Amino acid sequence: MVNLLTILTGVICLLLMLVVLIQNPKGGGIDSTFGGTQANQVIGASRSTDVIEKITWGLAAALFILCIVTALAVGAQGAGAAGGL
Structure with a gap:
């Protein structure tokens, strides 16, 4: 689990x-x-900025949550190993 x-x-x-x-x-x-000039013509300059910004914030939030979940999983795994001794 922790490896994943x-x-x-x-x-x-x-x-x-x-x-x-x-x-x-x-x-x-x-x-x-x-390919910024083509992308800006297709979806518009302001639209591409919004999409990239939302992806950035989403990935940052996912990283934050994943770090907390991983820390809790490592702590639970360590407590389980120490409790068995």
Whole structure:
């Protein structure tokens, strides 16, 4: 269980890094490196910024919750092992 939570935490960390790197530091939306001009024409500049921002906040919240759940799982696993001695 703890191994699965740890792997999931790592995957969310990688996704969060990628999403943050896609963002333009000036708040202009999707970076032109990733086809920003085409993406802005298709879904609009303000819309792409909203989507990327919501994904960022969602991944950050998921990471926060997963860290707490993993800490509780490790604590429960350690207490179970210590109680059996």
